Amino acid sequence: MSVIAVAGNKGGTGKTTLSLNLAAGLARLGSVVIIDADPQQSAYQWRLIGEENSTLPAVIAAAFALEKTIQALREVHTHLVIDCPPSIKAPQTEQALRWADQVLIPLQPSPMDLWATSHLARVVDSMRAENPGLRAHLVMNQMEPRTTLSRIMPEAIAELDLPVARTALQRRSIHRLCVLEGRTVFQAGRRGAAAVAEINDLITEILES
Ligand SMILES: Nc1ncnc2c1ncn2[C@@H]1O[C@H](COP(=O)(O)OP(=O)(O)OP(=O)(O)O)[C@@H](O)[C@H]1O
Ligand SMILES: [Mg+2]
Numbered sequence: 001m002s003v004i005a006v007a008g009n010k011g012g013t014g015k016t017t018l019s020l021n022l023a024a025g026l027a028r029l030g031s032v033v034i035i036d037a038d039p040q041q042s043a044y045q046w047r048l049i050g051e052e053n054s055t056l057p058a059v060i061a062a063a064f065a066l067e068k069t070i071q072a073l074r075e076v077h078t079h080l081v082i083d084c085p086p087s088i089k090a091p092q093t094e095q096a097l098r099w100a101d102q103v104l105i106p107l108q109p110s111p112m113d114l115w116a117t118s119h120l121a122r123v124v125d126s127m128r129a130e131n132p133g134l135r136a137h138l139v140m141n142q143m144e145p146r147t148t149l150s151r152i153m154p155e156a157i158a159e160l161d162l163p164v165a166r167t168a169l170q171r172r173s174i175h176r177l178c179v180l181e182g183r184t185v186f187q188a189g190r191r192g193a194a195a196v197a198e199i200n201d202l203i204t205e206i207l208e209s
Contacts, residue, residue, distance in 0.1 A: 001074060001077075001078060001079070002078070002079050002080075002101045002102070002207065003070065003074060003079075003080045003082065003099055003100045003101050003102075004022065004079065004080070004081050004082070004100065004101065004102055004103075004104060004206070005037075005082040005084055005093075005096040005097055005100035005102070005103040005104070006018050006019045006022070006081065006082065006083055006084060006103070006104050006105075006106065007084035007088065007093050007096065007097070007103050007104075007105055008084070008086060008088070008105045008106060008107070008116075008117065008120075009086070009087060009088040009089075009116045009117055009119075009120060010086055010107075010112065010113050010116035010117065011086040012086070012108075013086075013105075013106045013107055013108055013113060013141060013142075014106040014108070014141040014142060014169070014175075015083055015084060015086070015106055016038070016042045016043050016046070016083050016179075017175050017179055018104065018106050018139065018141065018169070019034055019043060019081050019082075019083035020034065020043060020046060020057075020083075020179070020184050021175075021184045021185055021186070021195070021199045022081050022104075022199065022202070022203065023057040023079070023081040023184075024056065024057060024184035024185075024186040024187075024199075025186065025196070025199045025200055025203045026057075026078075026079040026081065026203060027057050029078065029079070029203075029207075030077070030078025030079055031076070031077045031078050031079070032057050032077055032078060032079040032080070032081065033057060033058050033059075033060060033073055033076075033077050033079075033080060033081075034047075034057050034058065034059045034060070034080075034081050034082075034083060035059075035060050035062050035066070035069055035070060035073065035080055035081070035082045035083070035096075036059050036060065036061045036062065036063065036083050037062060037063050037066050037082050037083060037084050037085065037092040037093075037095070037096050038063060038083055038084060038085040038086075038092065039063040039064075039085060039092075040085065041061050041063070042083070043059045043061075043083045044059050044061040046059070046179060046182055047059035047182070048182070049180075049181065049182025050181075050182030050183055051182075053182065053183065053187070055187070056182075056183065056184070056187075057081075060073065063085075063092055066082075066092050066095045066096065067095050067098070067099065070082070070095075070096070070099045071099070074099070082096045082100065084096050088119075088120055088123050094127070097124070097127045097131065097134060098127065098130055098131050099131070100131070100134060101133060101134070101135065102134065102135040102136065102137065102206060102209070103124065103134065103135070103136045103137075104136075104137055104139050104165070104206065105117065105120060105136065105137070105138050105139065105162070106138075106139045106140075106141035106169075107138055107139070107140060107141060107157065108141055108142045109140070109142070109143060109144070109147070109149040109150040109152075109153040110149065111149075114156055114157065114160070117138070117160055118160065120136075120160065120162060121136075121160060121161035121162045124136045124162065135209060136162050136163065137162070137163050137164065137165040137206065137209070138157055138160060138162050138163070138164045138165065139164075139165045139167070139168070139169065139202065140153055140154070140157065140164065140165070140168035140169065141168075141169045141171075142169070142170070142171040143168045143169065143170050143171060144170070144171050145170070153168075165202060165205055165206065166205055167198060167201040167202040167205050168198075169195075169198050169199070169202070170194075170195075170198065172185075172194065172195045174188055174191050174192050174195055175195060178192070185199065186199075
């Protein structure tokens with residue numbers, strides 16, 4: 001059983017996209033459900049687009065009954081993926097971190113993302129008073145290997161006092177297309193293969209850690 005929260009302190013870093021794809025990858029290892037903890041309900045909306053597709057993980061919109069929902073679903077499923085709102089101070093993020101085995105924090109190669117994240121290590125640390133086993137990883141997302149910002153990202157991110165996942169995710173247009181079409185890269189055939197490989201690497205890494 002694992003409860004994985006995808007959180008952060010900045011909008012648009014890729015939390016929802018990562019949540020959907022992680023869940024689709026985890027679905028091959030056991031039963032999984034996505035808990036949409038964001039009042040914006042992006043994950044829930046995504047699932048409505050793919051309503052007919054029974055191979056996609058279920059999404060439960062639970063921003064306003066989060067802890068009860070987590071407690072109930074963890075009894076039933078092997079993995080829960082919780083998509084959090086873009087603020088570390090949001091009550092939903094705090095509630096998710098209270099129950100999570102681990103939190104993944106995607107960051108884009110941008111100074112603004114790094115600044116918004118500078119005090120996350122303290123917040124995660126303070127949550128460990130209630131949830132001592134909480135593990136945390138920053139995940140480099142939307143990396144573009146040829147750009148300077150992406151190249152300096154590993155060095156800049158190392159200063160944030162949180163462990164960084166070895167697996168970085170590249171910016172790939174297939175991610176955007178799949179979200180629009182209500183599916184994940186796991187349903188994208190050969191076009192999704194490179195993105196699928198990255199998500200699978202990340203899953204292996206975080207389940208081992
Ligand atoms: N690896 C990636 N490659 C290309 N596009 C990506 C990638 N990850 C996310 N995106 C795109 O970036 C945009 C923002 O992603 P997403 O909505 O998942 O971010 P978020 O952190 O959940 O945003 P919010 O804070 O508003 O909830 C979306 O258009 C998404 O498809
Ligand atoms: Mg989101």
